[in-house]
Amino acid sequence: MKITNLEIFHVQPRWSFLKISTDDGIVGWGEPILEGRAKTVEAAVMEYKKFLIGQDPLRTEYLWQSMYRNTFYRGGVIMMSAISGIEQALLDIKGKHYGLPIYEMLGGVYRDKIRIYGHCWGATTEKIITRALERQEKGFTAIKILVEPFTANRGVKKYIESQITCFAEIRAALGDEMDIAIDFHGRLTPDIAIQVIRGIEKYYPLFVEEACLPENTDAMARISAAVGTSMATGERLVGRGAFRPLFESGAVDVVQPDLCHAGGIMEVKKIAAMAETYYCKVAPHNPLGPISLAANIQLGACTPNFLIAEHFGMKEEWDLGEGYLAEQFVVEDGYIRINDKPGLGIEVNEDMLSERSFDGNWDSPRLYAEDDETIIDW
Numbered sequence: 001m002k003i004t005n006l007e008i009f010h011v012q013p014r015w016s017f018l019k020i021s022t023d024d025g026i027v028g029w030g031e032p033i034l035e036g037r038a039k040t041v042e043a044a045v046m047e048y049k050k051f052l053i054g055q056d057p058l059r060t061e062y063l064w065q066s067m068y069r070n071t072f073y074r075g076g077v078i079m080m081s082a083i084s085g086i087e088q089a090l091l092d093i094k095g096k097h098y099g100l101p102i103y104e105m106l107g108g109v110y111r112d113k114i115r116i117y118g119h120c121w122g123a124t125t126e127k128i129i130t131r132a133l134e135r136q137e138k139g140f141t142a143i144k145i146l147v148e149p150f151t152a153n154r155g156v157k158k159y160i161e162s163q164i165t166c167f168a169e170i171r172a173a174l175g176d177e178m179d180i181a182i183d184f185h186g187r188l189t190p191d192i193a194i195q196v197i198r199g200i201e202k203y204y205p206l207f208v209e210e211a212c213l214p215e216n217t218d219a220m221a222r223i224s225a226a227v228g229t230s231m232a233t234g235e236r237l238v239g240r241g242a243f244r245p246l247f248e249s250g251a252v253d254v255v256q257p258d259l260c261h262a263g264g265i266m267e268v269k270k271i272a273a274m275a276e277t278y279y280c281k282v283a284p285h286n287p288l289g290p291i292s293l294a295a296n297i298q299l300g301a302c303t304p305n306f307l308i309a310e311h312f313g314m315k316e317e318w319d320l321g322e323g324y325l326a327e328q329f330v331v332e333d334g335y336i337r338i339n340d341k342p343g344l345g346i347e348v349n350e351d352m353l354s355e356r357s358f359d360g361n362w363d364s365p366r367l368y369a370e371d372d373e374t375i376i377d378w
């Protein structure tokens with residue numbers, strides 16, 4: 001079998017789907033994208049196209065290594081996002097060729113349903129609670145919140161107390177059965193982060209995500225050592241090498257590699273194996289589309305320390321495949337059940353790719369502090 005073509009489809013609300021075709025008619029799907037840089041990743045995929053045309057798609061490890069190593073400058077989030085989407089599509093082809101789900105090729109069924117948490121955003125505690133109750137109604141047993149204001153630039157006491165009060169109110173509204181994770185988007189400094197986390201610890205967050213930026217492992221380890229809560233990070237890190245210091249320094253309890261950025265399904269499987277040796281869990285980042293979700297489900301099915309998958313819900317049901325997949329994913333009692341279809345286990349509805357197409361141009365939001373208009377990290 002030989003690869004004959006690679007095509008990118010930019011689709012609403014902001015996703016990019018990759019279709020790899022072969023000379024025996026099997027096609028594979030992947031999601032190569034970086035948030036706000038869809039066209040840049042598309043260009044990277046097209047640069048790999050020259051090498052991939054004519055290659056045997058079943059040699060997934062060889063092709064991955066060649067894409068990663070034969071460029072001298074390894075990795076980087078653009079190249080790794082391109083490689084991730086390509087690798088997903090190659091594994092999809094391989095699974096369809098052998099008639100096996102990807103999870104069967106990576107160890108077989110460890111669990112037959114994957115827990116998933118829903119995002120609950122809102123500018124006020126009330127809005128977050130309303131959204132969380134909607135999620136609860138739909139069967140979710142875990143959520144993730146992000147609480148405004150985003151920084152403690154001015155009014156430290158007020159900021160810290162508001163974060164703690166908000167978490168306490170959400171816990172009270174949702175009850176003890178709901179797992180609640182909180183994401184700080186890397187906006188805090190370690191000194192503030194420690195005070196906030198100590199305040200919310202008694203309400204038992206599922207994990208605290210990106211309490212500070214991930215560029216300084218020692219800073220993360222300092223926070224982790226000062227609190228008893230599960231600390232999570234990793235959505236901005238690519239390649240297994242970037243995760244090693246997190247484990248070695250004890251900075252993390254839950255790693256969050258993104259299957260569309262970190263290097264693909266197999267690379268995250270390798271990161272999960274590293275995590276396992278440090279008794280850490282894996283909760284992959286996934287703010288993307290249904291192909292990314294399918295990849296997450298394949299990984300979750302065969303990975304012992306897989307904690308939970310992510311449902312962003314930007315277009316609510318679209319993330320679960322509504323319209324894009326012949327059969328959309330269903331959340332039942334907080335879980336998505338795996339299927340036994342080959343490859344990624346999905347069938348992409350190609351008519352919808354033109355119906356919901358867009359030009360692929362989008363940028364991440366720019367945030368500024370209200371008082372002095374200084375930059376706030378997105």
Ligand SMILES: [Mg+2]
Nearest residue numbers: 183185209235
């Ligand atoms: Mg995050």
